[in-house]
Amino acid sequence: MKFIVLTLFKEMFDAFVSTSIIKRAIEKEIVSIEVIDIRAFTKDKHNRVDFPPYGGGSGMIMSAEPLSAAIDFAIDSLKDDGYYEILYMSPRGKVLNYNISKELSTKKYNYIIICGHYEGIDERIIEEYNVKEISIGDYVITGGELACQVLMDSVIRLLPGAISQDSLNEESHTNNLLEYPQYTKPYDFRGRKVPDILLSGHHKNIAEYRKQESIRITKKFRPELIDENLNNNNSKKKEGN
Numbered sequence: 001m002k003f004i005v006l007t008l009f010k011e012m013f014d015a016f017v018s019t020s021i022i023k024r025a026i027e028k029e030i031v032s033i034e035v036i037d038i039r040a041f042t043k044d045k046h047n048r049v050d051f052p053p054y055g056g057g058s059g060m061i062m063s064a065e066p067l068s069a070a071i072d073f074a075i076d077s078l079k080d081d082g083y084y085e086i087l088y089m090s091p092r093g094k095v096l097n098y099n100i101s102k103e104l105s106t107k108k109y110n111y112i113i114i115c116g117h118y119e120g121i122d123e124r125i126i127e128e129y130n131v132k133e134i135s136i137g138d139y140v141i142t143g144g145e146l147a148c149q150v151l152m153d154s155v156i157r158l159l160p161g162a163i164s165q166d167s168l169n170e171e172s173h174t175n176n177l178l179e180y181p182q183y184t185k186p187y188d189f190r191g192r193k194v195p196d197i198l199l200s201g202h203h204k205n206i207a208e209y210r211k212q213e214s215i216r217i218t219k220k221f222r223p224e225l226i227d228e229n230l231n232n233n234n235s236k237k238k239e240g241n
């Protein structure tokens with residue numbers, strides 16, 4: 001899988017691609033990430049990439065011209081790599097969740113991701129390139145760069161080989177449940193001891209205990225996920241009939 005990121009702030013991706021699981025996934029060639037500076041495509045004599053909005057209003061809008069040239073360049077560079085999808089990180093997009101990340105990770109696609117800045121991008125880019133908009137939550141951040149990193153990270157860790165399958169199976173939101181509480185050394189932290197069962201060495205009992213803890217934590221923090229589970233199971237039963 002390849003991500004081509006279009007941004008005005010390339011440097012914001014330096015740490016992302018050179019740290020931890022993402023760095024290792026790149027080294028293992030599970031994913032590649034190319035970050036392209038949209039400004040390199042401007043034909044404006046002052047190197048400008050943003051202008052005031054038509055109709056007035058505050059802030060600046062990223063112009064369609066350098067952005068479209070950057071997108072065309074990205075599309076061209078993917079021409080031998082099969083399918084691609086163009087995404088725009090946007091507060092009005094579909095809100096990212098596990099299912100969206102999973103879907104993106106299982107499609108045999110490459111992704112061109114547009115990071116907006118200032119007041120966003122010219123609407124005609126979205127129409128012209130049939131862009132899919134994805135939000136990371138119902139709030140506004142300064143630019144799409146952090147949102148893009150959140151999206152890529154959530155997808156990359158689901159790619160085969162990026163992290164161990166065991167970690168993924170029990171991770172929060174897989175199967176609509178949150179993860180059970182975790183403990184490590186020391187055994188006694190300020191009088192709070194690790195639950196005895198976790199030291200018993202009895203794998204079956206530990207697995208059952210963790211499952212029950214997972215359900216308890218989900219009911220406490222996100223009860224609506226339990227309802228979704230029940231609904232999903234009921235529909236599966238109906239389909240089976």
Ligand SMILES: C[S@@+](CC[C@H](N)C(=O)[O-])C[C@H]1O[C@@H](n2cnc3c(N)ncnc32)[C@H](O)[C@@H]1O
Pocket residue numbers: 088089090091092114115116117118119120121134135136137138139140141142143144145147
């Ligand atoms: C300051 S925001 C622009 C907000 C825009 N004027 C609005 O009111 O919807 C600049 C850029 O940050 C990114 N962005 C902001 N909030 C986001 C969110 N919740 N999810 C994804 N991207 C976001 C988008 O790329 C956006 O173009």
